[in-house]
Amino acid sequence: MKLNLRSIDLNLLPIFEAVMETGQYAKAAQRLAMSQPAMSAAVQRLRDTLNDPLFVRTSKGVVPTPKAEVLYHDIQAGLSQLRQGLSQQNSFDPSAHPHSFSIISGDYFEFVVLPELLANVERDALQIRYNLQTILDNSATPLIHAQADVMLDAFPVKDDRIHCEVVTEETLMVVAKKQHPRIKKAITIEDFFNATHAVLPHQGRLLPLEKILGSAQMQERKIGVQVTQYISLLAAVASSEYIATVPQHLASRYAEALGLDVYPFPIDVPRVPVYMMWSKAFDQDPANRWLLQQLRSVVKAMTGEVEVGD
Secondary structure, three states: OOOOHHHOOOOHHHHHHHHHHHOOHHHHHHHOOOOHHHHHHHHHHHHHHHOOOOEEEEOOEEEEOHHHHHHHHHHHHHHHHHHHHHOOOOOOOOOOOOEEEEEEEOHHHHHHHHHHHHHHHHHOOOOEEEEEEEOOOOOHHHHHOOOOOEEEEOOOOOOOOEEEEEEEEEOEEEEEEOOOOOOOOOOOHHHHHHOEEEEOOOOOOOOHHHHHHOHHHHHOOEEEEEOOOHHHHHHHHHOOOOEEEEEHHHHHHHHHHHOEEEEEOOOOOOOEEEEEEEEHHHOOOHHHHHHHHHHHHHHHHHHOOOOOOO
């Protein structure tokens, strides 16, 4: 039996959404420019309508009930699409109006793709600001809920609310300082395992390199240092006799400046896909479409390849 929407005050749904996304009545009220008593009264009305407490108070705010979680999943994308449908904005001119984009990414993006995006901003006098967020274990949540414009990662988010496009593929290379005493014209697999390595944290995600060589064999590498960023990885290699495995476009961009030689990996390994992901709630958003095309164009120019997503 279908619910009669006339029996529900639809103004309560954005209030419910704000409480779900902030986890506190006070912050939700601030977001919507409401008083906290008015916020509490509105939530109580929705509780009465749906016959569910919806939120349970804790020392840190409120926690949604299972019914609230299901309701949020069902209505959030619809609210986003409704906002866009009611908007008078049918086009996007990045040179005419200031606009801010939120991008979830790792430092690969910051060191390889972002410089080209910023060059475009300056060259074309765009009124664009990019706000970068680090990839975390829960990064899919703001992406799914359209709280971030796009995410770039080597690991796809598998959710039917998300578009996922392979925007490029990276080749894994080995870097070492120039005139390394134990590396000649190429790196053999024996050289690879005999060398001391600079590495990034594993983060519980199996990369193609580990799939080919095996996690156990990869753990047999002699680890000299573990750092948190790619640029620190390159700096560590440049100042020592360590080696590291990095994406080709990162290596080629910084090798000359840091005095590094770049070698093909000693055995064939699969190329690593780079995924561009965004919420389906943005399908009719001209600003988001502009951002996606910017990213495709920058990656295409950076790699000299045909856009993989085409």
